[in-house]
Amino acid sequence: MTDRQLIVPEGMRLLYEHAGYAPAVKVGKTLYCAGQVGRTPELLVIEDPEQQFLAAGHNLRLVLEAGGCEFEDIVEMTTYHVDMHRHMPIFRRVKDKVFPRSTCAWTCIGVGELARPGLLVEIKCIAVER
Numbered sequence: 001m002t003d004r005q006l007i008v009p010e011g012m013r014l015l016y017e018h019a020g021y022a023p024a025v026k027v028g029k030t031l032y033c034a035g036q037v038g039r040t041p042e043l044l045v046i047e048d049p050e051q052q053f054l055a056a057g058h059n060l061r062l063v064l065e066a067g068g069c070e071f072e073d074i075v076e077m078t079t080y081h082v083d084m085h086r087h088m089p090i091f092r093r094v095k096d097k098v099f100p101r102s103t104c105a106w107t108c109i110g111v112g113e114l115a116r117p118g119l120l121v122e123i124k125c126i127a128v129e130r
Contacts, residue, residue: 002027009066011041012059018043023063029129031067035080035122036060037114045118049090056123057098064127073127074104080122084110087120 007024008016016022024033036059038052039045046052064070077099081087088108104125114122 007031007063007067009062011062014041015043024067026067031064031069031073031127031129033060033063033067033125033127035124036063037116037119037122039116039119045116047118049087049120050094052120053087053091053094054098056121057094060123060125061098067127068129069127071099072103073129074099074125075128077104077106077123077125079106079108080111080114080124081108082111082114082120084108091121 005026006022007026008022012023021034023036024031026032036056037045038055038059040055046055061071064073079091081091114120
């Protein structure tokens with residue numbers, strides 16, 4: 001049997017109860033983070049792209065910290081983008097402020113839509129606790 005722990009940061013309890021999934025699952029030292037988006041703790045989508053991307057990074061930080069990790073522990077990241085061509089310059093600026101550069105494998109994928117109207121990015125990652 002694996003050492004499996006659901007990770008639900010205090011500020012994401014409403015999401016956990018409403019959507020029925022954990023923001024992350026930790027198995028041993030590996031943390032599997034579900035896609036994080038730019039919305040408030042009340043589940044409202046943030047409209048401004050830059051603020052939405054910052055909030056997605058903040059939400060990911062909450063999940064990582066609750067799982068005993070930080071951005072430097074991310075080994076793989078996948079980002080899903082609505083209207084990627086239009087928003088990628090803004091996303092890259094935010095990413096460069098929030099994430100350490102060149103510390104993980106990163107794949108970005110353009111998609112038609114995400115779980116809620118208005119969401120522009122979803123950030124999913126795997127981190128390994130040091």
